[in-house]
Amino acid sequence: MKLRDTPSASPALWRSLPCPAAELRLDLVLPSGQTFRWRESSPGSWTGVLGGHVWTLRQERDRLWYTVYGGEAAAGADTDRLLREYFQLDVGLQELYRAWGAADPLFREAAKDFPGVRVLRQDPVECLLSFICTSNNHISRITAMIDRLCQAFGRRLCHLDAQPFHAFPSLTALTGADAEARLRALGFGYRAKFVSGTARAVTEGLGIEGLHHLRAVPYAEARRVLCALPGVGSKVADCVCLMALDKADAVPVDTHVWRIVRQRYGLELGGRSLTPRAHQEIGDFFRGLWGPRAGWAQAVLFCADLHKGRDLAGSRDRDKES
């Protein structure tokens, strides 16, 4: 199959939803470390795997355009709904930005150049296993690792211009006796034991349905269950709660957020290291500041922080060239 860049080339294969840029910015959300499965396949077009199919997404004129490969006949109301649920488009972002900004001048300042940053509603298995891989790691390497994970353990879906696309692996694909060794061979390091161990623990314990059921239990309980899995601590559990389990008040606290709290908010919460109590205190601080969707606001701040770092690196590169 051939990659489809834009609706104008083959309009019959594309559909669209109303979606202004203030509500969603693909270029800010998809590469910023919430998900590791989307690539900018050509300028402004994002190709990735969602719900067991390969999609290309594109924003034009206040609409979100999409095409699904291989399932052309199936594209319709169901794919509209899947996409709306993935991006949680029923949540009005502009109103939230206004409220967060009114409560917090620092948010207003940071968010000014980063509209349309929203939290995705991801598959719990994919989110859980992916974020186990994020410890002591960078987005660039995580992305490459997840890519290899899918190629090695995931079902092949199709080729686009000779490039293969794979589904995210099933839990059972990762419970084999040799899974850990294979993951190590793929460069997962000490995370290999955690990924295979969590796959096994979920399979033999609460099950996929039990994992999905965490969407219906309180945040504190979901967090407690997740933290019992190998390789899952406070930070990873909060990421999964926020991005897959409908806990909008979960605030993942990592070294970046901790630094922001100290430098920008001038707070010394939780002492010298990121102890469980520090996680709790910092999370409570942001929930008090931003309210019940504090995790969403944190995603905006994180995105702004990420780009600030990239911009600094970029200006240094330009300095070197001149």
Added chain:
DNA sequence: GTACGGCCTCTGTC
């Protein structure tokens, strides 16, 4: 309850 070292490997930086 907190503090610390170790862990795999890679990337960015000097």
Added chain:
DNA sequence: AGACAGAGGCCGT
């Protein structure tokens, strides 16, 4: 070029 620190942490002590 080659070393080196630090990376969206977690676990055992």
